[in-house]
Amino acid sequence: MKISALKVLPLFFFISVSLLFMPAAHAIGTGGDLPRPKKLPPEIEDVIYEKNSLYQFIKITESKRRGERYIQNTNRMLKQGGVYINEPDKLLFEYTRLSFIGLAFLEQEPKDALFIGMGAGVMPRYFHKYYPDTNIDSVEIDPDVYDVAKKYFFYKDEKTMKVYIKDGRVFMKKSKKKYDIIFLDAYQGGHIPFHLTTREFFQVVKKRLKPGGVIVANILAEDRNRFYYSMMKTYKKEFPHLYMFEGFASDNYIFVTRVEDTKIDKFTVWQNASKLQDEKKFDIYLPEMSNAYSYYSEDDNKAEILTDDFAPVNLYKHMSAD
Amino acid sequence: MIYFIVFICGAIVMSYEILGSRVLAPNFGSSVFVWGSLISVFLAGLSAGYYFGGKVADIRASTRKLALIVLIPGIMFVSFPLYGYVISDWVFDMELGIRMSPLVASMILFFIPSVFLGMVSPYTVKLMMCSLHTSGATVGSLYALSTMGSIVGTLLTSFYLITIAGVQKLIMAQGIILIALTIPLFLMNASCAVENKKEQ
Numbered sequence: 001m002k003i004s005a006l007k008v009l010p011l012f013f014f015i016s017v018s019l020l021f022m023p024a025a026h027a028i029g030t031g032g033d034l035p036r037p038k039k040l041p042p043e044i045e046d047v048i049y050e051k052n053s054l055y056q057f058i059k060i061t062e063s064k065r066r067g068e069r070y071i072q073n074t075n076r077m078l079k080q081g082g083v084y085i086n087e088p089d090k091l092l093f094e095y096t097r098l099s100f101i102g103l104a105f106l107e108q109e110p111k112d113a114l115f116i117g118m119g120a121g122v123m124p125r126y127f128h129k130y131y132p133d134t135n136i137d138s139v140e141i142d143p144d145v146y147d148v149a150k151k152y153f154f155y156k157d158e159k160t161m162k163v164y165i166k167d168g169r170v171f172m173k174k175s176k177k178k179y180d181i182i183f184l185d186a187y188q189g190g191h192i193p194f195h196l197t198t199r200e201f202f203q204v205v206k207k208r209l210k211p212g213g214v215i216v217a218n219i220l221a222e223d224r225n226r227f228y229y230s231m232m233k234t235y236k237k238e239f240p241h242l243y244m245f246e247g248f249a250s251d252n253y254i255f256v257t258r259v260e261d262t263k264i265d266k267f268t269v270w271q272n273a274s275k276l277q278d279e280k281k282f283d284i285y286l287p288e289m290s291n292a293y294s295y296y297s298e299d300d301n302k303a304e305i306l307t308d309d310f311a312p313v314n315l316y317k318h319m320s321a322d
Numbered sequence: 323m324i325y326f327i328v329f330i331c332g333a334i335v336m337s338y339e340i341l342g343s344r345v346l347a348p349n350f351g352s353s354v355f356v357w358g359s360l361i362s363v364f365l366a367g368l369s370a371g372y373y374f375g376g377k378v379a380d381i382r383a384s385t386r387k388l389a390l391i392v393l394i395p396g397i398m399f400v401s402f403p404l405y406g407y408v409i410s411d412w413v414f415d416m417e418l419g420i421r422m423s424p425l426v427a428s429m430i431l432f433f434i435p436s437v438f439l440g441m442v443s444p445y446t447v448k449l450m451m452c453s454l455h456t457s458g459a460t461v462g463s464l465y466a467l468s469t470m471g472s473i474v475g476t477l478l479t480s481f482y483l484i485t486i487a488g489v490q491k492l493i494m495a496q497g498i499i500l501i502a503l504t505i506p507l508f509l510m511n512a513s514c515a516v517e518n519k520k521e522q
Contacts, residue, residue: 054354141353166420167351173414188352195347308348308407309488316485 045070049152053144055188060152068092069152071120071145078190081120081153088154089129091284095218095252096123098245100282101289102181102216102256104272105243105264110134110180114208116168116196117186118145121155128161130280136161137179139171141186169195169204178210184217191220194311197231201308202238206259215239217255227316228253229303232296237305242296243269245289254292266293323510324385324446327392327503328464331442332471334496337479338399339364342432344489345406349414350424359425360432367433371440378441379448388445389507392500395435399497403490406431443468449512 048069049060056073062085063069070082082092091097103110111134115124118140128136140146143165149155157163164171168186182205186196195201205215217235221228232255235242239257243264246253258264270293273286304310342360343352350356378387413427443464450460483492 141351167353169348170351170420173349174417193347193352194344195352198348200348307488308344309490312485315481 049148051144051148053142055142058142058144058148060148071148071153073189080187081122083120083122083153089126089283091122091126093122094247094250095220095254096126097284098247098252098254098289098292099123099183099185099216099218100126100284100286101245101254101269101273101292102183102214103276104269104286104290105214105256105258106181107212108180108210112177112179112210113137114179114182115139116172116182116184118149118163119185119187120153121146121149121163122153123183123185124161125155128158130282132160134160137177138163139166139168139186141165141167169201172204172208175208177208179208179213180210181214181216182209184215187220191227191314191317194306194313195308197234197313198306198308198311199234199238202235206238209259212260213258215255215257217257219253219255220251221253222251222317225317226303226319227313229301230306230316231255233301233303234306236296236298244294244296245292246294248292263295266290266295269293323506324450325464325467327388327507328442328446329467329471330499330503331392331439332468333475333478334395334471334500335364335368335436335439335475336472337475337483338432338435338493338496340476340479340484341489341493342428344484345410345431346424346427348407349410350420350427353420353424355421356424359421359428363425363428363432364436367436368440371437371442372444374437375441376444376448379445383445383448385449385507385510385512388442388449389504391438391441391445392507393504395438396497396500396504398435399493399500402493402497406490406493 045061045063047059048062049058051058059072061070061072067085068082069085070079072079079093081096084090084092110131113124113127113131113134113136115127115136115138118124118138121138124136124138127134138161140163146155146163146165150157168184184196184205186192209215219228219231221231232242232244235255235257239259240261241257241263243256244253245256270287270290273290276282277286306313339360342364343356346356346360375391378391409430410427413423413430416423416426418426447461447464450464451457479492487495
């Protein structure tokens, strides 16, 4: 009854190695974790700052010719945020501009706003410029991102603008404050951390929302992947209506939802946006954004609803819809 | 059979660790503190397991007793949905701070199973070590198998299993595998002492 150890070993080795390559080959075949790097842009971007933080590799680059400065995490081509160096109050990225369409869904004047995931801090800063009296809380997990926002992206703490270094979900679960508008824009590399994509998370978010409040989420979905469909279904499960604004020049979608049951049509959004535009004189043109309006009506895609128990976010990003 | 068990237990330890991060995330986020506590709790469990497993193995080691060692985490895994999120919520409500909360939650949820899974290694060494001439090779191949299992468990879980089933189902499935393993162990009823006698 004695089996020699050495005889069995190669067999197990073979099994392990073949098992290893099955999923690995799958992952590589579908693009791994990073989008395929496109060709380097012709102009040279100078790296002005690099740091390995607790959560990521932060890199700040600058293009002198374009007068733009970017933040990117992990060494890839995906830029997470940026500014025009000479006009730091302008919104450089399409999704940051598009996000403000969320204001057209808001019935009341926003007194309290929340940003989950601050990045370069461009959006809270822009919001503050047009709503100086609104209390703006930003939640950022990575202390180095906050430092960088201050040093390179013109962010300043103000009386009405505060930053909390915390996990977004933990912050909201502990917080008792309610907000008129909540921006969800927390990313880790190219994907949203899974615990910020689930039904249970949205239940937490709902509790932090005032009546009539609005949730605005930035969803990065290259080629409408499976994650995109799962995200729509999950939102639809927790909220009565889901409005989507597709980026024209980017792979970003802005999802807008409310707890209230009344549907807001495209015309109303346009009307509200026009009114806001006259009132606030944004340097972006809000009514134009309403063109990207689309309403999610349930279709029979096979995507799953994401829950705390089941949320393969980063894997779904590389799967097609069916 | 023993080799197989070592392999599977190695795979399940790491797979459970990966799933553990998913269990903790809803309450404690995915900060470095969560990963730090998770990894150190598993290592603490394993090292305690190695120590006590070795001690227990010296008291008339048999496959039936090994079956018992494997059975306990098996039962804990199968019943995980009953207490997993309850404990996690309970620790969250205690508000121990961003470092202590995930550490305490990991301690309660993951320490005991990893102790028992850690015990498997020295115990199987004892069972397999029937001749002192090849003891080096025996121990070496058991270590190698256990670690290979861990690699497979880690990759399979994080690359693949997470897309096909929920975290709770996966943990329960691991429990079922462990419980299933105890059956042949129990029926074999082999021990080194017995084999030594036969050889004489």
